[in-house]
Amino acid sequence: MSDEDADVELEARLREQEYFRPPSKFVGQANASDPAIHDEVGEFPEGFEAYAELLDWDEHWDETFDGSNPPFFEWFVGGKLNASYNCVDRHLGERKNQTALLWEGEDGEQENITYQDLYREVNEMAAALRDVGVEEDDVVTIHLPMVPALPVTMLACARIGAPHSVVFAGFSASALAERVDSADSDYVVTIDGYYRRGEFLEHVEKADTALEEADRDPQVLCWTRHDEVHDSADVSDEYTMVPELLEDHRRETVEPVSRDAEDPLFLMYTSGTTGKPKGCQHRTGGYLAYAAATSKHVLDIKPEDTYWCAADIGWITGHSYIVYGPLALGTTSVMYEGTPDYPHKSRMWEIAERYDVDIFHTSPTAVRMFMKWGEEHVEGYDFDFRHMTTVGEPIQPEAWLWYYKHIGDEDAVIVDTWWQTETGGHLITNLPALDDMKPGSAGKPAPGIEPALVDDEGEELEPAAGKAGNLIITRPWPGMLQTVYGNPERFIDTYWADFSDTDSDDWTDWNYKAGDGAVHAQDGYWRILGRLDDVMNVAGHRLGTMELESAVAEVEAVAEAAVAAREHTEKGEVPDVYVVLREGVEQSEEVREDIIEAVEDEIGAFARPANVHFVDDLPKTRSGKIMRRLLENISNDADLGDTTTLRDPSVPERIREQVQGD
Ligand code: PRX
Numbered sequence: 001m002s003d004e005d006a007d008v009e010l011e012a013r014l015r016e017q018e019y020f021r022p023p024s025k026f027v028g029q030a031n032a033s034d035p036a037i038h039d040e041v042g043e044f045p046e047g048f049e050a051y052a053e054l055l056d057w058d059e060h061w062d063e064t065f066d067g068s069n070p071p072f073f074e075w076f077v078g079g080k081l082n083a084s085y086n087c088v089d090r091h092l093g094e095r096k097n098q099t100a101l102l103w104e105g106e107d108g109e110q111e112n113i114t115y116q117d118l119y120r121e122v123n124e125m126a127a128a129l130r131d132v133g134v135e136e137d138d139v140v141t142i143h144l145p146m147v148p149a150l151p152v153t154m155l156a157c158a159r160i161g162a163p164h165s166v167v168f169a170g171f172s173a174s175a176l177a178e179r180v181d182s183a184d185s186d187y188v189v190t191i192d193g194y195y196r197r198g199e200f201l202e203h204v205e206k207a208d209t210a211l212e213e214a215d216r217d218p219q220v221l222c223w224t225r226h227d228e229v230h231d232s233a234d235v236s237d238e239y240t241m242v243p244e245l246l247e248d249h250r251r252e253t254v255e256p257v258s259r260d261a262e263d264p265l266f267l268m269y270t271s272g273t274t275g276k277p278k279g280c281q282h283r284t285g286g287y288l289a290y291a292a293a294t295s296k297h298v299l300d301i302k303p304e305d306t307y308w309c310a311a312d313i314g315w316i317t318g319h320s321y322i323v324y325g326p327l328a329l330g331t332t333s334v335m336y337e338g339t340p341d342y343p344h345k346s347r348m349w350e351i352a353e354r355y356d357v358d359i360f361h362t363s364p365t366a367v368r369m370f371m372k373w374g375e376e377h378v379e380g381y382d383f384d385f386r387h388m389t390t391v392g393e394p395i396q397p398e399a400w401l402w403y404y405k406h407i408g409d410e411d412a413v414i415v416d417t418w419w420q421t422e423t424g425g426h427l428i429t430n431l432p433a434l435d436d437m438k439p440g441s442a443g444k445p446a447p448g449i450e451p452a453l454v455d456d457e458g459e460e461l462e463p464a465a466g467k468a469g470n471l472i473i474t475r476p477w478p479g480m481l482q483t484v485y486g487n488p489e490r491f492i493d494t495y496w497a498d499f500s501d502t503d504s505d506d507w508t509d510w511n512y513k514a515g516d517g518a519v520h521a522q523d524g525y526w527r528i529l530g531r532l533d534d535v536m537n538v539a540g541h542r543l544g545t546m547e548l549e550s551a552v553a554e555v556e557a558v559a560e561a562a563v564a565a566r567e568h569t570e571k572g573e574v575p576d577v578y579v580v581l582r583e584g585v586e587q588s589e590e591v592r593e594d595i596i597e598a599v600e601d602e603i604g605a606f607a608r609p610a611n612v613h614f615v616d617d618l619p620k621t622r623s624g625k626i627m628r629r630l631l632e633n634i635s636n637d638a639d640l641g642d643t644t645t646l647r648d649p650s651v652p653e654r655i656r657e658q659v660q661g662d
Contacts, residue, residue, distance in 0.1 A: 019436035022413045030433035032297040041447035051293035056090050057081045058258040067507030071496045075286030075478040082256035084159035087327035091115045099332045103148050106195035106338025125156035127249035136161035139185040145169035145194040146337045149223040151323050161257035165267040168314030171604045173209035180214045191223040192233035197342045202233045261285025270421040271544035273533045279485030287424045290479030294425040295325030308334035309361035316421040345373045349381035359387040363540040364395035367403045368570045375406040385412045392540035393572045400439035418442040418528050424479025428526045441525045450475040458499045471518040472511040536565035536573045551602035555594045557585040564631035574610035576635040587614040619652045
């Protein structure tokens, strides 16, 4: 079957998917229950003022949107506010004794942090950061796992106007070093260790190695997972121990710094099509307003809810929908340190029952895993979600239906939220009380968001025609990234150049390129097909092919390498590595291990290749470009397709035989 036939068939199958109505008890209580919200927020740009009004401002903005210097758009210009004040202080009047964070350690330890506690902890940490020299606008790199120290440190940075750059704890020392250098960061915040599957991981070691590798020489602040350094961790004398530092700042308060709406709140590094990750820079006012409003309208969060987003704060989902959005709304959030199957496969449902969680947020990868484990691990746990989210990858209708039935008890809404690190918050997703759910489809655009599809030449496709195209967003929104840190050219090249008139100073000529393919179906629903560029999605983690390839190329035995995404029933995609070894080097288990180790060292264990194939040549065009698409077809048992443009058309067939057999 050709790609096109497959697409038509899938489209027909998805068209047949039934719609599911939100339960009336959900609709009756939903935050967004009036369809007029689409028209109101859609008034550009004033409609987004309602989002900013969810926040407390020190000074009101003068201008809602400034599009005079595209694509460097500005939001709520002239306004001043502090994100930590909005997420913490402003709740003290009404709910200081309400729990802000319900933290559960993997070992079963629990911590109940009220808004008053959070206020105290954030203030003390802000004072501690100042004490070691952190000033407004200094970038603080945070390399922490899912422990309360992470949101506390982020909010402490926000309080003193120091943008944070959180690096997912699973990233390796080299990845940490690269991000420290790239962000010109002079401070790293880490921890002695944390728990994974019952083991104490000595996390601080990554900071030790990163310091050796980085060009900069940042100061390191080290939290401890227990009251004291855990026996097994060896913490350098050069590091400042946070618990001791905090002793000097007990009960101290730090006045929140009034930040311009356009001052950066944080950087979040993400993979792109080059070997170097980009620092997506998010602004304070527009980002926080967008995260808060989408938390309210899409996630339906209310202060009295118990909300659990089972993502990691080290990725954008955790920034927007564990820390900033939910805390800005003053709700109670669950945070879990460990893995979902430790010590047993019902751990998630045990937690949901214990805290009586109302809203649950996870990824299709996790749903597929729960589905594989079987519903018997869910049965018998007494929890009742009213609302569930999926994010990060397309969800197959089968997995959606399982989630709906076995986790939601056919009684909860599901929102499939499409967005990206760059977009700050949801862009395509139904508002759960207003639109029916359609398994496998992200749904309609969020209020005020105008997506469109274009062909490769930039010609717009007819709306709702059921055809696939490049997804673009034609109008700015407050949550969008400001720029790529330190690299405005890369910002323009990556997101704008392809489908905008870059000579124009009229913002309406500029279109944001998402990098995803999508179909706009006849019913007006959007289905996301996945990345069109060399970016893959491994268990919801975004990984650049080039980043993986440069890691593999570090191995001395390797002459050339290419990485292809192989479809995987649970993880969505996994990396397959194809390598040509240097003359005279024999393929061996040792070289294979070196390659895997190089990826783990350069990026992290989560990026570990599924297969390493030793081949004698890579498929290349006559101009020498590696045709990764062919390798992808081989990895996925698909037809090779057209190979006539290759320098040596016999290469892919040889590789295919080697990988797939005859
Ligand atoms: O390909 C899309 C996929 O994840 C990419 C963004 O990855 P990241 O920046 O890591 O952010 C993930 C969490 C927001 C997108 O370009 N993606 C995200 N959400 C969905 C999705 N694909 C299909 N459906 C979704 N709901």
